[in-house]
Amino acid sequence: MLKYLSLFFFSLIFLTSFAQNSGKISIKRSMNEARRYFFFSNYKSALPFVQQVYRTDTSNAYYNYLLGMCYYNLPLEKSQAISYLVKASRYVDPDIKEWSIKQKKAPFKAWYYMGKSYQSAYKFDKAIESYKKYNELSFFSDKVEVEQLIKSCESAKVLVKDSIEITIENMGRIINSEYDEHTPVISGDEKTLIFTSRRKGSTGNLLADNGSFFEDIYISTNENGKWTSPVSISPNVNTPGHEASISLSFSGNELYIYKDDFGIGNIYVSNKVGDEWQAPVKLGSNINTTSNETHATISPDGQTLIFTSDRAGGLGGKDLYYCNRLPNGDWGVALNMGSSINTSFDEEGPFFHPDGYTLFFSSQGHNSMGGFDLFYTELKEDGTWSEPANFGYPINSPEDELFYVISADGKRAYFSSIRDDSYGGKDLYILNLLSVPEKSSTVLKGIIKISGSEGIPSDLMISVKDLTNNKVVGKYKPNKETGVYTIILKQGRNYEFSCETEHCKFIPEIITVPEKSSFYQINKPLELNPLGMIEKSE
Structure with a gap:
């Protein structure tokens, strides 16, 4: 009898010890899986493994921290973080062993x-x-x-x-998918929408480390007030790698694209010829450097590029820079936009409004509410920018x-x-x-034709002069194949439209833009009559 009792107790101790060891192995395995997903910032996949670890000891400060x-x-579950971080912050230690199942205390970072x-x-x-407690605790x-x-x-x-009065509406399932859509850009007439998506079916159908598909660029057009189903913009643009749309010219003919070239962010441009987008061309060394250039915006007249870079010599983090287009079409030397715009924190996402004098951008500095806030600044008569103003709540958060x-x-x-209604x-x-x-601006849109000729020269430029002050408003390029042009102008003024190519000038045309109390569009086809050939000196 004693022999059987001894065997029973031995078996019980063995099984209990085995179960405890198995439990530790299981917890350790879950911790290792969580660590792996944390490394790739894949918190959604990490969550069930962290929950398994947490359930073994709900009072453990480190588990609460994780x-x-x-x-x-x-993002949609962020509010749940508070209760766990409050428990974690009660027991903190500067010297912890990360990802150990034996770790009891949380790091100071919990605060x-x-x-x-x-x-x-x-x-x-x-x-x-x-924040104040964190500053007190952490060296x-x-x-x-x-x-x-x-x-x-x-x-x-x-x-x-x-607060300012706004309404927000989801663009609907015709545009959005169950995957990420971001960085929308629109043409001046709001007829073309281009955006970046990680949806299934991307070129190459490859998965990133965080489990999402690689980014591709998609396009949709507004027909009779409704957006068409988005399609891949072009096999000339999308590759098996990442592409992201960052800016579209007012005319809708020039698309700026961000690409990650082996860990270095660069800016490219693709031109629309007829209905086809061409292969993107990397911008020159005045813009792209060995640092990261991440975003850009083109002025309505196409003559100024404002972009983001973390290159050396800035005011801190990412700064906004600008450069002007040279007569030969290249971009000039890039200049920092200065301390009135840039701060010691990051500036990002510039957008040149079609009015030609308002610049929107995001900043972690100035009087931000937290994270990046949207600001705007206006170009003054003396060529300087006004003090940036916060766009306000609830746009900013x-x-x-x-x-x-x-x-426009x-x-x-x-x-x-x-958001709660995201797909x-x-x-x-x-x-x-x-x-x-x-x-109170006006969009002038139409098709250019040359009298007695089919098509237009590929180098045709439109120069627009404001006859109120005899200043050139800007120079614009129509679509090389269709001849469509789109220009935004101030109201209540007369403008001289003059067109020329390398070899020919055309008779100027005077166009009146009436004063109205609201924004409106004028459809204005232009038929050009040659004025004479341009003689080129040898």
Whole structure:
């Protein structure tokens, strides 16, 4: 009998020990899986493994920290992060062993992310308390960044009291998919929408490290007030790698594209000839460097490019730069836009409005509410830019507002976001600016024809002079094959349209743009009559 009892207790101890060891192996395996997904910023896939670890000891501060970090990095579930980070912040230690199942305390960073989570939830006073505590505890914290976060919370408390009236609508399933759509760009007449998507069926059908498909560029057109089903823009543009749309000229004939060239961000341009987009061409060394150039915008007249770069010599992080087009068509030397625009933090996503004098951009500096906020500045008569103004709440929020494009009449903005009504990932939205006054500009659009000739020369340029002050408003290129041109002009003025090629000038035409109280469009076909040949000196 004693023999059997001894055998029973031995077996029980063995099985208990085996179960404990198996449990530890299972927890360790889950921790390793979570670590792997964290490395690739794939928090959605990491979440179930972190939850498995957390359930073994819900009071463990480090486990709470990991779970809080998962939720913080999942936009639609970010609000759940607070309760876990609060528990994590009660037991912190500067010297922890990351990803160990034996780790009991959380890092000091728990206070930082608790502040970020409170800020996202519009609990600005609690966020400020958390940031201050983090600065007190951590010897390694970025004091400048945290002070800016505190400043942004103070700005947010002011901005939310003075909101502007807007409505936001999802662009619908015809445009959006269950995958990410982002960085929309539009033509001046709002008839063409181009955007970037990670949807299934991309060129090459390849998957990135975070489990999403590679980025491709898609195009949709507005026909009778409805957007058509998007299609891949062109096999000339999309490759098995990543391509992202960043800017479209006012005419809709010139598309600027971001590409990652072996870890270095560069800007390319594709031109539309007829109905076909050409293979993108990398911009020259005045723009692209060994640093990262990530975004760009072209002025309505096509003569100025404003872009983002983190090159050396800036004011800090990413700065905005500009360069002008030379007579030979190349881009001139790039110049920093200066401290009135750039800060010691990042500036990103510039957008030159079709009115020709308003620049929108995103910044982590100035009086941001947190993350990137949308700002605007206006070009003054002396050639300098006005002090940037925050676009206001609820357009701006404690999250990142990036890559907005504004319609020519100033009443709509196209942007991407993750919201409760998203179909999955980021979707494209239209923001209606109800309380913003309509811009009193006029779009002039038409087809150029040459009398007695079919087609137009590929080098034809339109020069527009404002007869009020005899200043050239800009120089524009029509579509080389279709002859379609699109130009935006101020109202209540007379303009001289003169066209020329390398070998021929045409009789100028005077066009009157009436003064009206609102934005409107004029359809104006131009039939050119040759004035004479241009003699070229040897």
